[in-house]
Amino acid sequence: MTAHDQIRKMLDELMGTGRDGSVPENLVPYSDPRVCRTFLLCCCPYDVLCNTRMDMGNCPKIHDPALRADFDKAQKERDHFFDIDALEHLERFFDDCDRKNEMSKRRLAETQEELSAECADK
Structure with missing residues (x-):
């Protein structure tokens, strides 16, 4: 990975995928069912329990910090109620x-x- 790619990745994580006004065509939106909603809320049990006795391996859903930034930005505009889905998953x-x-x-x-x-x- 080149330095340019690393900087692009860091900017995506910080500012979201649409930081320069265009959204890549192959990007999965944060609202896609394949994206881990508990990850978007920073409480995915697969991440939280990593390297513990209850470690379950990798989460089968998509974990992308850039999508989290997109979600945080959109969440400020309106509530998506992902917390309800996350609560059900955690229960x-x-x-x-x-x-x-x-x-x-x-x-x-x-x-x-x-x-x-x-x-x-x-």
Whole structure:
């Protein structure tokens, strides 16, 4: 990547994709369903939990800082209610995490019972 490309990328992240008055033809708009709405709101669980025990890998949706800048600019003009979609996504994620935690607790309790039984037999 050349220095010119790096500067262009930094400007896109800072000012959005339409910073020079024209929007590239191949650009996906921030309102596209393929774009991660929780990323636009800075709370994507895939990013937040990266390198933790709950790491889930990469988000299957598009994460582009330039789209976040476009969204922030458009959000000042009118509310897009992406926060409602993000809340629903996070609630599903938390429910999944709670379910995994309960399964782990159950397995741990079973293992402790087995170990206690083995110790009692000795």
